[in-house]
Amino acid sequence: MSFFNHSAYRNCDGVIIMEARFEDPDVVELAASDLPIVVLDHVFSGCVSVMTDNVQSMVEIIHYIASKGHRKIAFIHGQENGFITQKRIEGFYKGCMELGIRIPAEYIVKGKYHDPGASAAATRQLLSLPEPPTCIIYPDDYSYLGGLRVFEKRGLTVPDDISAVGFDGIDLASNLRPQLATYRQDAQVIGKQAVIKLIEQIDGPMKKHGEQVFVKGSLQPGHSVGQIG
CATH class of the missing domain: 3.40.50.2300 (Response regulator)
Structure with a gap:
């Protein structure tokens, strides 16, 4: 039925x-x-x-990351055909343009929502670049766990060696150490x-x-x- x-x-x-x-x-x-x-x-x-408001939320995230001195900002996004993903990508570029930050195409990587495995693969791809990003935005807080595992395996410490931001603002974000920056x-x-x-x-x-x-x-x-x- x-x-x-x-x-x-x-x-x-x-x-x-x-x-x-x-x-x-x-x-x-x-x-x-x-x-x-x-x-x-x-x-x-x-x-x-x-x-x-997914466009404005990403603009706010970019401005916050840039206020910490970051210019090499990567974005692992969710499914490409989704309306939400399209709006977040739009907001990502809008925020970068407002601040005069040029983002190479390889800093935008496809992942999946609520999928740490996909985020882990995307994180490895980003960290293998000749000029890896200093901050990575994840599709959501839960997906960040995949990136965190990759950081730990490579001996990278958050936020001393690499910075990260999630999305959603679930309880997980506030219970991680260090506490994950996120958009609630x-x-x-x-x-x-x-x-x-x-x-x-x-x-x-x-x-x-x-x-x-x-x-x-x-x-x-x-x-x-x-x-x-």
């Missing part, structure tokens, strides 16, 4: 789509249906989307906005439309970005 048919069978008034394989035909069918829909961290035409997504506000927007569609006469709601997060400096220069 497809997601749409299951929702209809259960007499759902509306659906919030999150943590899904957004390219899945069942998900695409559900998003294109007449049901009130809110999508988290993705954009479907005609649907309300709620997400962190405000999950409570994102969830609240998703429910509000869904109820507005259910209760109101309005038809589905492509509104995008951006929720501001906050930079958590931690202690994983060292001062250089």
Whole structure:
């Protein structure tokens, strides 16, 4: 039974789509249906989307790293076809351009979200460059664990030898030593906005439309970005 048919069978008034394989035909069918829909961290035409402001968050991260003297900044990103990834890459370049930082193409490496193994491979690739970066931004806090293992195997200490930044702001980041610098997504506000927007569609006469709601997060400096220069 497809997601749409299951929702209809259960007499759902509306659906919030999150943590899904957004390219899945069942998900695409559900998003294109007449049901009130809110999508988290993705954009479907005609649907309300709620997400962190991923462009601005990356700009803030770049400015913070640069304030510590770093100019060789690498970014291991998530899946290339994802809307969130595209926006974070956009924000990465925007922040670098604002500060006049030129980033070589080899500093942008594909990884996967929530996959320490993929981040470990990407970290080894970056550290093997003739001019390796002094700071690496990871797709998320959990993925950073893969990079940390590589650092330890190579005898590198964070932040004395290499600096790192995560994303999400989960409890793991604050419990690591040194504490991981990260960008905390405000999950409570994102969830609240998703429910509000869904109820507005259910209760109101309005038809589905492509509104995008951006929720501001906050930079958590931690202690994983060292001062250089």
